[in-house]
Amino acid sequence: MPELPPLPTISQLVFTGFALFTCASALGVVLARNLFHGALALVATLFGVAGLYVMLEAEFLAVSQVLVYVGAIATLITFAIMLTRSMMYGKTSPLNRQWGKTGLFAVMIFLALYGFVGSIPWADSAPAVLADESMIAALGVEFVTNYVVAFEVMGLLLLVALVGAVMLARDNN
Amino acid sequence: MDWLNLVVFPVIRIVVLFVVLLTGFAYLTLLERKLLGRFQVRYGPNRAGKFGLMQPLADAVKALFKEEIIPNHVDKPIYVIAPALALVPALLIWAVIPIASGMPAVADVSIGFLWILAIAGVEGYGIILAGWSSNNNYSLLGALRSSAQMVSYELPMGMFLVSILILAGDFSLVNLVDNARPWWEWIWLWLAFPFFFICILAETNRSPFDLPETENELVAGFQTEYGGMKFALFMMAEYTNMITTSAIMATLFFGGWRGPFAEEIVWLGPIYLLAKIFILLCLFIWVRASVSRPRYDQLMTFCWQFLLPLSIGYMVISALLAVFLK
Secondary structure (H helix, E strand, O other), X not given: OOOOOXXXXXXHHHHHHHHHHHHHHHHHHHHOOEHHHHHHHHHHHHHHHHHHHHHOOOHHHHHHHHHHHHHHHHHHHHHHHHHHOOHXXXXXOOOOOOHHHHHHHHHHHHHHHHHHHXXXXXXXXXXXXXXXXXXXXXXXXXXXXXXXXXXXXHHHHHHHHHHHHHHHHOOOO | OOHHHHHHHHHHHHHHHHHHHHHHHHHHHHHHHHHHHHHOOOOOOOOOOHHHOOHHHHHHHHHHHOOOXXXXXXXXXXXXXXXXXXXXXHHHHHHHOEEEXXXXXXXXXXXXXXXXXXXXXXXXXXXXXXXXXXXOHHHHHHHHHHHHHHHHHHHHHHHHHHHHHHHHOOOOHHHHHHOOOOXXXXXXXXXXXXXXXXXXXXXXXXXOOOHHHOHHHHOOHHHOOOOHHHHHHHHHHHHHHHHHHHHHHHHHHOOOOOOOOOOOOOOHHHHHHHHHHHHHHHHHHHHHHHOOOOOHHHHHHHHHHHHHHHHHXXXXXXXXXXXXXX
């Protein structure tokens, strides 16, 4: 009698649950016929990814994900939809004329990622990483020493975007 | 797996916390009506039970037995889920608030501050969904106003939180209360408290910033199409939010569970915390009774042209203080 594979642990089951939830809501984003429902499915997807981060013991990343993507970016998306179209005219087709080309690129990106993941020799073991507080502190130190240029350029980019948005929205009078 | 510590005890804590919070909500409505009555030289509710103490129970029964009406023109699934989504964040924040010496309400995560900021960011969704799914112009305008207001006031609130974080040098709220602070830090914190309180008033949509539901221009704002138990859930969200934000302010500015002998006798901690929350809640009601509602543009101008620069300046000085004095 062949040896049975070991039973999945509870954390594996929870992880699978989060992964399935994320995939299902990601499908909802592209398949929803109502733009607002699509935006809400996006919020659910982002929450699912945050849950995956928690299962990988990266709480800081998970909370940052919720803070930045769910709290700020997705709120702005729902805001934009609410301002631009009412619920009555909300029904749209998820496809437009370019679906063939986009589909091709999506398949190519998937194949590239698949090959990439398959060809990397994943290490069986790794040195222990810093956890919790010390990890956050180390992250902060890295931002203002090794990656200070990238960090500042990113800040500048956001500032430019902000000023540009104000310029576009400004009253011409 | 350690079932007892990982599952059983947290679940017991969560259930106790929810029971306390929801009972607190019920009696907070009574306290508000009583106090508002006194401010206006009348009695407030005094018929149901002694001093009107049974009034919340009567209100709950009334809300429960009202007919559940779902209008035809709404987006049904979102319309139904919105009130629940409004309530959940207010309960979630409690997980990281310390209630006694070295003891958080549910879990001591090392990222308590970020937890508060993240959940505060999610809080707007209930209102946005309610306003959109009602498919009604008044509701939509109320939701738009409210989300714009919450997003705007989140900025100065976040800046003040970051300042406190810089001074504390620790992401955990449990450590924040446990570690002793020097006297100048307390004074510096209390200087920021009035402005932080204004941000909280706007975040919780409380009077005088209750513009999302201004009855003279928007009927009842985002909750126009809601009735019965679903409306009660929005009420619950608002009042639970008041309790939660009071707990946060008590923890950040007034030492949370700290008080005479609280370190030796553990059960005194929650009592001190409750007392501080009670005083802050009375402050909420006092403000409602005495300040009139501003116009919407005044509200936004105040946030972007006064509070935001002020909070950024406060953060810079806090960083300087933390570097030179700590």
